[in-house]
Amino acid sequence: MEKVLSFTACERQQGKTVRDVLQQEYGVSRRLLIRAKHEGRILVNGSDVYVNHVLKADDEVIVMIQEETAETIEPQAMPIEVRFEDEDLLIVAKPAGLVVHPTRTHEDGTLANGVIAYWLANGEERKFRPVNRLDKDTSGLMIIAKNQWAHEQCSRMQKDRTILRTYVAAVHGMVEQEEGTIDAPIGLADHSIIERTVRADGQPARTHYRVLKREDGYTWVELRLDTGRTHQIRVHMRYLGHPLVGDDLYGGKRELIDRQALHAWRLEFAHPRSKELLCFEEPLPNDMRLLEK
Template identity: 60%
Template sequence: MLEELIRFTAEDADAGQTVREVLQKRFGVSRRLLIRAKFKGLITRNGQHVFVNEILQPGDEIAVMVREDEEESVAPEEMPLAIRYEDDDLMVIAKPAGLVVHPTGNHAGGTLANGVIAYWQKRGEHRRFRAVNRLDKDTSGLLIVAKNQWAHEQFSRMQQERTLHRTYQAIAEGDVQPDEGTIDAPIGLAEGSFITRQVRPDGQSAVTHFRVLARGCGMSLVELVLGTGRTHQIRVHLSSLGHPLAGDDLYGGSRELIGRQALHAHRLSFVHPRSGAAMEITEPLPADMSTLAQKFFG
């Protein structure tokens, strides 16, 4: 099956450039992806096969398609999806707490990936599930799914260049001080564990920026922006300061008031990889965290 990655009409500024030059400079197509398109796909101009070293003329219609190396193995399972944005390149979904993103040994089905594949198939679209940012099972909020390999590459580049901005809201135990700051502390696996992380000198670099939005009765509502994307980063960093998230019993929090870690992916901001438009999408706190916030912060 061929998957369309790029389709564009050559503009006056593209005249005299090769197909390769425009794809790489204007659309950021990687050399690896271009090779796949040449040998495991199809590149056409005005519906006819074209070589990447051919010169473009204004008005030329270029399409780039690739053949998937592997078929999608995730089984479709219909489920409600809270889709906040969708176009030909990406989807932004508000994931509820308790939903696993991708099938694992412990969760072979009933995941977000199963639901997205079912949604696409119902619309006659055959795509692979490519999550851009991963959220823990019990973390709620916004998640990006790339709808083609080119888009996934562009978001990977944004993550490396730190131009994909992810903002979280969390309810932490205790009075987090100061009002704002940066936690710069490396994170690695805890001794004897394959799951739990901890701050440790030989860990991977991890940076979290925080701002306290409200305090009350021994709890703090905190906004956090990731400078890096380590597993359990926010949970580990706040716990290391003596302020575990409410409900996060893995890292010292109490489940007395909420049955999962009180962590929510609140906002995503990025430049759309195709249109160049500035995108910002926000998602309010879900009911369980909203109820807890009202109890402590009014």
């Protein structure tokens, strides 16, 4: 059984129930609260209590839950580039060419298989909970939550746009404006089950871009997302008239690189538990560095 939350009740929390404090101040969802009631323990000063227990100042509260395991995903040892890890989060650098989660066409050999094996090797049984996802051929930083509470907090932060995700890409042609915003809805293309396109009945999507430098035939841009639609950057840059170098699905050419030249290079957010501001930057991988002149 794992300690999900612990805190000392303050004067402001005196007279409130455990349920109210957990839901209102620690973002514990109703689903997680039910799990704590039926599959875990809630301790106040070392004694089991119910969620309607009324707190007093200086009460020591601990919430324990049996962590869900990932028995449906087969562990497969592989190199995992860990950039940060604590009781709540795992930040990894995903290489291009690696699928994030098993699918019908990629049943194993995914990042999920590798992370599960990594945790088991460290004596931890956990469920794979990616907070942000990257396309198979996109490289860069990913957040993986290590428990249900952390995943819920990160999902809420994503909705509130307080997880800042910044990408670097090389695109075909000379982008004229130094910076701009592409605000265009994205939906599935009529002729495909994979390709997306800008369409009026699509889901809202907004991408901010800034030119970093212009080179012979293509432009380096920095991109920041307000939404997380499938293939969003790739679709929006084609819509702008500047498909990503190497992205043959969306009009790019593979003469210089054999995958879309897109890298998730920066993450910035407040840690869900400590509220400490975390910032991670991942250098360009070799295949993208070779594009630089």
